[in-house]
Amino acid sequence: METALTRDAGITIPVVCGAMYPCSNPELVGAVSAAGALGIVQPISLTYVHGHDFRTGLRHIRALAGGRPIGLNALIEASARRYHERMVQWVDEALEEGVRFFVTSLGNPHWVCRRVQAAGGVVYHDVTEAKWARKAVDAGCNGLIGVNARAGGHAGTRTAETLYDELAPFGLPLVCAGGIGDVEDYRWVRALGYAGVQMGTRFIATPECSAHARYKQGIVDAGARDIVLTERLTGVPVAVINTPYIQRIGLRAGPLARYLLRGPRTKKWMRTLFAARSILSLKRSSARGDAARDYWQAGQSVASIHAIEPVEVILARFRDADAPPACATRPDTPG
Numbered sequence: 001m002e003t004a005l006t007r008d009a010g011i012t013i014p015v016v017c018g019a020m021y022p023c024s025n026p027e028l029v030g031a032v033s034a035a036g037a038l039g040i041v042q043p044i045s046l047t048y049v050h051g052h053d054f055r056t057g058l059r060h061i062r063a064l065a066g067g068r069p070i071g072l073n074a075l076i077e078a079s080a081r082r083y084h085e086r087m088v089q090w091v092d093e094a095l096e097e098g099v100r101f102f103v104t105s106l107g108n109p110h111w112v113c114r115r116v117q118a119a120g121g122v123v124y125h126d127v128t129e130a131k132w133a134r135k136a137v138d139a140g141c142n143g144l145i146g147v148n149a150r151a152g153g154h155a156g157t158r159t160a161e162t163l164y165d166e167l168a169p170f171g172l173p174l175v176c177a178g179g180i181g182d183v184e185d186y187r188w189v190r191a192l193g194y195a196g197v198q199m200g201t202r203f204i205a206t207p208e209c210s211a212h213a214r215y216k217q218g219i220v221d222a223g224a225r226d227i228v229l230t231e232r233l234t235g236v237p238v239a240v241i242n243t244p245y246i247q248r249i250g251l252r253a254g255p256l257a258r259y260l261l262r263g264p265r266t267k268k269w270m271r272t273l274f275a276a277r278s279i280l281s282l283k284r285s286s287a288r289g290d291a292a293r294d295y296w297q298a299g300q301s302v303a304s305i306h307a308i309e310p311v312e313v314i315l316a317r318f319r320d321a322d323a324p325p326a327c328a329t330r331p332d333t334p335g
Contacts (some may be wrong), residue, residue, distance in 0.1 A: 175197060
């Protein structure tokens with residue numbers, strides 16, 4: 001089915017594999033693109049976790065994808081100058097290597113839009129509400145990824161329906177991120193009007209993903225009610241599986257951390273500190289697979305994930321999906 005997303009990304013299935021730290025290993029990203037959807041490279045995961053030189057890693061993923069399109073995620077919050085400089089370098093190198101689809105997160109994507117669109121590419125920006133969408137539109141973005149309350153990682157607060165109604169007036173293609181685990185979920189949001197979907201949790205539970213087997217099985221075993229929001233990872237709510245570790249440490253950041261995260265002079269420093277700590281923590285958690293010691297990021301799409309399956313098998317169901325039904329009826333999401 002052709003949509004604005006398939007046209008912008010040059011793909012045949014309107015599905016994006018969301019960038020995930022640390023789970024976006026080259027084999028997963030390449031397999032998604034090879035199957036006709038769009039794999040998104042997470043550059044910190046590619047270089048820091050999986051040990052690739054950035055440019056060499058991109059070429060490796062392109063080979064795994066059989067030459068089909070891949071995308072790049074650019075986290076653009078400029079809280080650290082050296083990180084911003086590195087991200088600018090990664091964006092430029094990706095453009096030189098032929099990448100033409102970019103997903104931006106946090107911050108103002110204006111500089112990414114200028115560089116990418118000058119090279120004939122497109123930029124979609126992650127948003128959770130209209131005020132961030134307004135900034136993305138003003139920056140020149142080509143599309144919006146609506147991150148709703150059922151997403152893994154840094155989830156939004158709106159339902160998929162409410163978020164669509166809030167973002168549709170901006171007139172850009174909309175991608176639904178959050179709660180999509182299988183074809184019924186996909187058909188429902190497509191009937192709402194979304195041009196495609198972004199999935200993350202579903203692709204962790206695949207042989208191609210390098211996450212620990214116990215993490216994958218935890219996704220299969222979990223229901224929607226097992227997903228909770230914790231501030232203990234990054235200082236802002238992150239959706240994770242309610243493992244024994246999460247139950248032991250609690251969900252709220254300490255009072256001092258909350259105070260510093262609200263302060264105009266201290267919040268950037270605290271976010272940098274939390275980010276550095278969470279990068280190390282998530283890397284260990286994904287590799288170790290110990291529910292008693294680890295965070296496992298996941299969204300409420302766990303409700304419709306019932307097996308660890310190859311990427312090609314998962315995407316074959318989307319490739320063969322019928323047109324969206326005339327009436328948007330939300331699928332059951334047993335918890």
